Amino acid sequence: MKRVVSLLIVLLALNSCDDGDLIQEDISFEDTKTLSCTTNNIIFKLKDKESLLLEIPESSFVNEPTPEGEPTIIAINSTNRVVYRFYSGTVSQDNICETIPPASPAVTDQWTATDGEIQITTTAVKTTNTSTGRTTITGYNHNIVFKNITFDKGDGTSFVKETFPFGDYVTTATTLPFGFDEVVEQCSTSKQIYNYTSSEALTLDDIDPDLIKNEITPLDAPRTGLTGTTVNKLVYRLYSNGVLTPSYFCNTTTPTLPTKSEEWIADAGVANVSGIIEVTTTSVLGTFIHKIVLKKVILTSGNSNFTLGDSYIYGELITTN
Template sequence: MKRVLSLLVFVLVLNGCDDGNLIQEDINFETANMQNCSTNNIIYKLKEKEALLVEIPETSFTTEPSLSKTPTIIEINTTNRVVYRFYASNVSSDNICETIPPATPIVTDQWNATDGKIEIFTTAIKTTNTTDNSTKITGYKHNIVFKNITFAKNNGTQVYETFPFGEYEKSITPLPFLFDKTVEKCSTSNQIYNYTSSEALMLTIDPNLIVNEVTPLNSPRTGIIGTTTNVLTYRLFTGGVLTGDYFCNTTTPITPTMSQEWNGVTGVTGTSGIVEVTTTTNGPGSFKHTIVLKKVTLKKGNNDFLLGDNFIYGDLLTTN
């Protein structure tokens, strides 16, 4: 009898020492798809009667790829929220994104994250044209991981040192690059340019490449993209229509508004960033200079893309 009583007392003592932190319940959304609400800043995963919700500003998902080991870090608090929710029956996206939540299914329990960090590692999504090896950025992939996240539960807390939430992808409209092949040149400088109503591709070209002499067959004049000569710049504009008046000015006009600027990466002779000019006659005393950019990369911040093996910049017409 004494032994039985002692065992009962021992069990009661163990139960009395449980502060809630010892009970670990598995959170597993590895196979669930990432979704987002169009009307608010919630991204989420659903699994039958469970939902894992993250509410952070849209600006958290940058279009600047992360450098190695330098993700975007967001502190979890009452504004940047992570919530694990349980429902009485199966849940769908309609139950998450409505301004006024539906009456069903009923929420039966909810864990709120009270501490920790959200780490977001961003990479560009690129598509490759297999014909010319050019690439386009079509979106960004954001890998989201919770670090040292603490969930407050009814019976205590639950902590995860590292909790992978998943990858959130956002599509973008690729740069248009709708240039025709007619190139113009400033009369007072070595700048040549091609443009549409919303974009410009400018090249401060080495004057030795534009000579009114026919080049031998298969022997074009060549140079490489640099920082002082053969400087290549792409600009995308918003809030106005780009015209030829924008170019050849001492001071860059403030309109239309420039939204993006990409710069050519310095080339390597015989390998990349090559400017190639082939000159032919275009009538008496007239010449056509066909300019091709070979294996040229354009870069903005940590972003870059390839113009391809042979990007035809266009034809520049000159006369003696």
């Protein structure tokens, strides 16, 4: 009789806990691959008969590293949705992205997030050329974590988790062409030095006059300077909506077209460490050829940066007396 009474007490306790209370369970998709649909704003993860879906605007994933300890925070609501689904069989990408999903496997259960927030920590993905030391940003990694997320299980109960890692989602970065030749020009008045293609420019503004002199230098003793925020300001710009031509440069007022789409500014150089400008001058038939080399220059835009490498030939400037 005592055993029967004890069993009834346990059953009553279980039933009372399932009546709208928050139930802690273990769900993990962190180690599965993140996939995305091309026709909508859904990114998702699949695992056997389960899927975890995140629907937020693509603009939520900004190609800009977040400051340390300051992730992008997005509230979970009817626009920013998180859904956990169960299926009658093994689920595939077609079940998520197709306008008319396959009839099988069928969705057998669905939990919908009703509260919490989405935290996104973004870092740049870089590759390094081992021979030149130059780095290239190939994409941005967005690490997604749900905080204090609550799922409505649809049966009067809820599932809540304080920290629920979703995983990583990678977006691609704009490729910076750097298709310059090794011939640079200089404005007669402003003395700005520039190299350009039809869609990009690399300018050296307010160059130190001691760097460009019509005096031959020993090959092993070039003139040196450092990139700076005023003098020797090195700037890379990428353009759109038009073609860049020589007439764009040396104007008192910057032309409105083409449109500047990206701008990267060199960090202030540190002697013998970074941001070094070397100029070697030779002479041929009364003209002077100034070869400008940039060493360990770091270019920054917002919280992103990359290096031009150990030694980058900016180009040759020809002057006369």
